[in-house]
Amino acid sequence: MPELTIDRVTKQFKNKIAVDTVSLDLHNGVYGFLGANGAGKTTLLRMLCGVLKPTSGEIRCNGTEIRMLDGEYRCLLGYLPQDFGYYPDFTAKRYLEYLAACKAVPKYLAKEKVQEMLRLVGLEGEQKQKIKTFSGGMIRRLGIAQALLNDPEILILDEPTSGLDPKERIRFRNIISALSKGKIVILSTHIVSDVEFIADQILLMKQGCIVEQGNSREVTGSVRGKVWEYLAEPDEADRMNETFAVSNLKNEGDKVYIRIVSDTCPCEGAAPAEPGLEDVYLYYFGN
Ligand SMILES: Nc1ncnc2c1ncn2[C@@H]1O[C@H](COP(=O)(O)OP(=O)(O)OP(=O)(O)O)[C@@H](O)[C@H]1O
Numbered sequence: 679m680p681e682l683t684i685d686r687v688t689k690q691f692k693n694k695i696a697v698d699t700v701s702l703d704l705h706n707g708v709y710g711f712l713g714a715n716g717a718g719k720t721t722l723l724r725m726l727c728g729v730l731k732p733t734s735g736e737i738r739c740n741g742t743e744i745r746m747l748d749g750e751y752r753c754l755l756g757y758l759p760q761d762f763g764y765y766p767d768f769t770a771k772r773y774l775e776y777l778a779a780c781k782a783v784p785k786y787l788a789k790e791k792v793q794e795m796l797r798l799v800g801l802e803g804e805q806k807q808k809i810k811t812f813s814g815g816m817i818r819r820l821g822i823a824q825a826l827l828n829d830p831e832i833l834i835l836d837e838p839t840s841g842l843d844p845k846e847r848i849r850f851r852n853i854i855s856a857l858s859k860g861k862i863v864i865l866s867t868h869i870v871s872d873v874e875f876i877a878d879q880i881l882l883m884k885q886g887c888i889v890e891q892g893n894s895r896e897v898t899g900s901v902r903g904k905v906w907e908y909l910a911e912p913d914e915a916d917r918m919n920e921t922f923a924v925s926n927l928k929n930e931g932d933k934v935y936i937r938i939v940s941d942t943c944p945c946e947g948a949a950p951a952e953p954g955l956e957d958v959y960l961y962y963f964g965n
Pocket residue numbers: 691694695696713714715716717718719720721722868
C-alpha cells in the first residue's frame with residue numbers, strides 16, 4: 679500500500695505563489711481537494727503526478743522522492759487531467775487498447791483489461807462507437823477508464839465531473855466509491871457534492887494553502903455557530919443579501935427564509951442553524 683508525503687511543497691510561477699508550503703500525509707482513501715478557481719488544486723495535482731517540479735519542498739512515495747523513483751512511480755499512478763487528450767475518430771475500445779499498449783500493459787492482459795474498464799464505467803455497449811459521438815459525461819467516464827488501465831494504486835483525478843449533469847455525477851461518485859478500496863484516490867473539484875459523499879478527507883484549498891481538512895463532519899463542524907436562519911420581510915431580505923454571505927434564500931408565504939453564514943449573529947431574531955458543506959464553502963470562498 680503506497681504512502682504519499684507532501685513535505686512543505688511550494689510552487690511559484692514568476693511572482694505568483696500557486697501552492698504555498700503544503701504538507702500532507704496521504705494513505706489509503708479518497709481525498710477531495712475543494713476550492714474556488716485558481717486556488718492551486720491543479721498545480722498541486724500536477725506536482726503529485728510528477729509533471730511539474732516543486733519550487734521547494736519534496737513529494738515522497740514510501741519515503742523516496744518521486745523524481746528518484748521515476749518509472750517505478752509512474753507505474754503506480756493513474757491520472758485524469760482536466761483536459762485529457764483523445765483521438766475523436768477512434769472507437770472507445772481502440773482508444774483504450776492503444777493506451778494500454780502505451781502504458782505497457784502486457785498484451786495477453788490488455789484486451790481483458792480494456793473490457794473490464796469499459797464495464798466498470800458503463801461504456802461496454804458503446805465500445806464500438808467513435809469517441810466523437812460521445813456526450814461529455816461519456817468522455818469523462820472514458821477518461822476514468824484510461825486512468826485505471828494499469829491498475830494504479832494512486833489515482834489522481836483533476837475536476838473529473840466538470841460538465842457532467844447530476845445523473846452522470848452520481849454515476850461517477852459510485853464508480854469512485856467502488857474502486858477506491860486499497861488505493862489513494864485524489865480528486866479536485868469546486869463542486870461541494872462531489873466530495874461530500876465520497877471523500878474520506880476533505881481538504882479546503884484557498885490561495886495555495888490548505889485552510890481546513892477533515893472528514894465531512896469535522897469540516898462542517900468548523901463553521902458550527904456561524905450559520906443562521908431568519909424569516910425576513912422581502913425588502914429586509916434584499917438588504918441582508920447585499921450585506922451578508924447568503925447560502926440560501928426562498929420565499930415562504932409573504933416572508934423570505936434567509937440562511938446566512940456569519941461569524942456573529944446577523945440580526946435580532948436570527949437563530950443558529952445546523953451547518954452543511956455548502957455553508958462551509960461559502961464561509962471560506964464566499965468572497
Ligand atoms: N503555468 C503557469 N504559469 C503562471 N501561472 C500559473 C500557471 N499555472 C497556474 N498558474 C496560476 O496559479 C494559480 C493556481 O492555479 P491552478 O490552476 O493550480 O488553480 P486551480 O485551483 O486548479 O483552479 P481551476 O479550478 O481554475 O483549475 C492561478 O492563479 C493560476 O493563474
